[in-house]
Amino acid sequence: MTKHIPNTITILNLFCGCVAVIQLFEKHYDWAFFFVALGIFFDFFDGMAARIFNAASPLGLQLDSLADMVTSGVTPGLTLFFMLQNSSGMPADSVIPYLGFLPTLGSCYRLANFNIDTRQTDSFIGMPTPGNALFIVSLPVVLASTTSLIAIELLTNHFFLIVLAALSAFLLNAPIPLFSLKFKSFRLSKMKFQLVLVLFSVLSLVVLQVAAVPLIIFLYVVLSMLKNATERKSQKTSA
Template sequence: MNIKKHVPNFITLLNLLSGCIALIFAMELNFEMAFFFVSLGIFLDFFDGFFARLFKVSSPLGLQLDSLADMVTSGVVPGFIMVTMLSDGNNISATSWAPYLGFIITLASCYRLANFNIDTRQTDSFIGLPTPANALLILSLPLILQNNPPEIIHILLKNPYFLLAVTAFSAFILNAEIPLFSLKIKEFNFAKNKLQILFLTTSVVFLFVFQYLAIPMIILFYILLSVVNNYQLGKK
């Protein structure tokens, strides 16, 4: 019995378990623990692929398991978080349909994950925002709200129209035909990796200064930097 071939799939299932636990904490409005377990799931999501390549045991089964696990951790959980924010923490009833629009994030995540599996262009970079990044973006919002943000941000995050705009943006950017540069540093060469180094350095500074508020700033910076990079490459 080849144990190595089961290691990546076991790690993927741990990602799924993390997403399930995160969902329970989200239902209890414990957003910090929900954020922790989604982050843990994303961490495990990185290592299942790492070990699959290390042990040379990549398989179609692993690819499908990976997307199914991500569907919960990076699809269902952020959608539920947005539903909760749109309901302003109140119990959701059948007569209150508007909060359910938050699940548009879940539907868009599902479409992206299915499309990713058949899109051969996304081997070394991404087209559209990856679901883990989008999940962190959405899960950061209630944490920002809980940590005494500036008044204007507090007002925006309590405004259902702003939250619906964020939901629409999330669904769009997940599936937009916008190439986003890869964060992988394949060799220690500053000239070839200056974009990645600039992004990672800026992200560390943002996190140190702005904490949870840094997360949406980092995601938007990543998208903007990619668009600028695409424009420069197009001019060459």
């Protein structure tokens, strides 16, 4: 019986992704973000459940990627599609909004590649699809709540949104090592970058709520690059 628990959690991830898609069509961006975040929560714990119950399987691996394709692949593309449709100066019959699906294409390639890439067991190469999805799906929520003229100008500018879509697709598959949040050591020297990210995330979410999400994802990329640079410097010194 326990062997079915991880796959059931994965299916819940897929269900949340389906609900998020419907919420996006209904223009309920806050609820879409909530269900994407809930789906990613299930995505995080299905792997943990598989390890706890010793129920890891090839089927579970494929289910996980298929569920992620909806929750973390379709939703960011659909979000950018609608944002581009509503951007300033966009003609009603323009095909430009379809460029919003570039992150969906990038997510599909990344998820397929992830299943056969043996290098990404303890860390990631390229932006994980859940982080990318949270970043993009949070943007219309931020836009609806912000009073910053700069943020409003950027998030309603179709040139900015197109660049964002292309950059997202690139980062998903870029050969950039990004650290995992799996705490496999409690030594501060080994986990200092992860701890900084966790502390910043907690504090910023309390203060800024959903508006903190883009900042957290941006900081994650920056800290990962700093960690890479620190490790390269350490390796050169020891050599």
